[in-house]
Amino acid sequence: GADLGTAESKVAALKQAGVPVADRPSQIPDLLRRVLQPKRSRSTTQRAKTLRSELSVS
8 A cells, every 4th residue: 555654754744844733632722722822923012002102192
């Protein structure tokens, strides 16, 4: 049959592609939290601060 690769080679390929991979099932909840957490870029944070300061000026 066709060589489908080992589990180790598949994990290595996923990690190299930037896909988060849990080493143990107990790591999955934290991994999901980090992946699903909305990311705020520095520019977004700076824009929010600027907007807040503009809105607070009377």
